[in-house]
Amino acid sequence: MKSTDLGVGSFIISLALTLSLGLFVNLVKVRATSSTYTVCPAGPPTCNYRTIQAAVDAASEGDVIKIATGTYTDTLNPMVSITKSLTLRGGYAADFTDPPDFEAYPTVLDAQGVGSVIDVLGEITVTLEGLQITGGGDGGGLRIMNAMATLDHNKIFNNTRGLSLNNSQVTLSYNIIVSNTATSGGGVCVSEGSAIFSNNIIAYNTALAIWPSSSTYLRDKEERQPPLSILTTLGGGGLCLFYANIILTGNRIYSNTSYDKGGGLMIVGGATTLTNNFIHDNQAPIGDEAFLIGGEASLAHNTFASHTRGTGLFVQGDKTFGDPGIVTMTNSIFGNYGVGIYVDTIATVTVDSTLWGSGAWANTTDITNPTNWQGEAGYIYTGTLNLWDDPHFVSPETGNYHLRPDSLAIDAGINAGIYTDFDGEPRPYSAGFDIGADEYWANPPQKIYLPMVLR
Numbered sequence: 001m002k003s004t005d006l007g008v009g010s011f012i013i014s015l016a017l018t019l020s021l022g023l024f025v026n027l028v029k030v031r032a033t034s035s036t037y038t039v040c041p042a043g044p045p046t047c048n049y050r051t052i053q054a055a056v057d058a059a060s061e062g063d064v065i066k067i068a069t070g071t072y073t074d075t076l077n078p079m080v081s082i083t084k085s086l087t088l089r090g091g092y093a094a095d096f097t098d099p100p101d102f103e104a105y106p107t108v109l110d111a112q113g114v115g116s117v118i119d120v121l122g123e124i125t126v127t128l129e130g131l132q133i134t135g136g137g138d139g140g141g142l143r144i145m146n147a148m149a150t151l152d153h154n155k156i157f158n159n160t161r162g163l164s165l166n167n168s169q170v171t172l173s174y175n176i177i178v179s180n181t182a183t184s185g186g187g188v189c190v191s192e193g194s195a196i197f198s199n200n201i202i203a204y205n206t207a208l209a210i211w212p213s214s215s216t217y218l219r220d221k222e223e224r225q226p227p228l229s230i231l232t233t234l235g236g237g238g239l240c241l242f243y244a245n246i247i248l249t250g251n252r253i254y255s256n257t258s259y260d261k262g263g264g265l266m267i268v269g270g271a272t273t274l275t276n277n278f279i280h281d282n283q284a285p286i287g288d289e290a291f292l293i294g295g296e297a298s299l300a301h302n303t304f305a306s307h308t309r310g311t312g313l314f315v316q317g318d319k320t321f322g323d324p325g326i327v328t329m330t331n332s333i334f335g336n337y338g339v340g341i342y343v344d345t346i347a348t349v350t351v352d353s354t355l356w357g358s359g360a361w362a363n364t365t366d367i368t369n370p371t372n373w374q375g376e377a378g379y380i381y382t383g384t385l386n387l388w389d390d391p392h393f394v395s396p397e398t399g400n401y402h403l404r405p406d407s408l409a410i411d412a413g414i415n416a417g418i419y420t421d422f423d424g425e426p427r428p429y430s431a432g433f434d435i436g437a438d439e440y441w442a443n444p445p446q447k448i449y450l451p452m453v454l455r
């Protein structure tokens, strides 16, 4: 046994060295050879290339591809295949003047249902900015496998799954991921690897939770060789997270639907950190806002609210893998659920500093761990600070779950080490930390977005 353990350890160390050396080489190449190519619907001589793939093929490691406004389609599957370290940036006018304006000059990549829109494959570092990715069929909008990627200000909509991240390291900021549909993870599915989601909108996505007949599922299965739970756990309208290290900060995850588990999020194993998120009005039969099985999740300053009286969080241990599922939560709001938090078999949930709704925002049951037919239950530890009141949201009917000045959540929380809020405003303001994703400011300061490391 010992020699086997050492062998595995050596393999992991050598793999880590290979990866870090690979990154170093990429960075050097970026500095040495970076040049810029242009793409526009008219093609040459207005710009260098008419298709994005032609520019990608011509580019070298570290180059930048600027894409002018317009709609790009192709019958290639994938429409764009990236296997080298590049930056692709949309939002340019015909003269390619910097800076780009993603709103004024939309750059649309539409696969028209033929296949995936963009594939990023291999040990490369890719940045995608200001692209509108739509019409992805088999394979979805954007697939990133075994790569490092930065996604900024993209809109990913109407795809057969918006985004698949497999064994990759990805940073996502200010993206809008809406109206995508898949078996699991309608908006996003992360399988192993790590991802940091900051200030994204993930909404109106759907997990159908039925076994697909298309080749997508079978191909993914062969490529990923996923653990058993991936094959047996279906859902995650907004996001599905399988055995991944995930940080979600300042996101709005709302109005996603799953027909099995996890309307907003389905989290299977791994380590997940949720901070300053508004998670509301998602729907699913099991865990309307989120379903968690196994793994560890740490939540601080999140607002959960709904209009449908379902279950906010459904937390379960993974008995198959002997993984209990450990969830800690601080400074949370739960409003208008049938059950705020359901703690199932062998899971442990620790909550402190919670505002539970009352009146029109009352939960039928705030938190519960009933004994199941096998005589098992989860474990609940509630801290000393529990408040009950109408949260006094600004405008829940229009999806605004910020705090009105008369909310009991204001100054009522504890210091969870989180010093900015959803809006990027410093916290605490006034007499203390507010409960939920919003820190109420009488006169909001100019928005300050601190680097993730300082949050």
Ligand SMILES: [Ca+2]
Binding pocket: 410, 411, 428, 429, 430, 431, 432, 433, 434, 439, 440
């Ligand atoms: Ca305050």
Ligand SMILES: [Ca+2]
Binding pocket: 421, 422, 423, 425, 438, 439, 440, 441
């Ligand atoms: Ca605020």
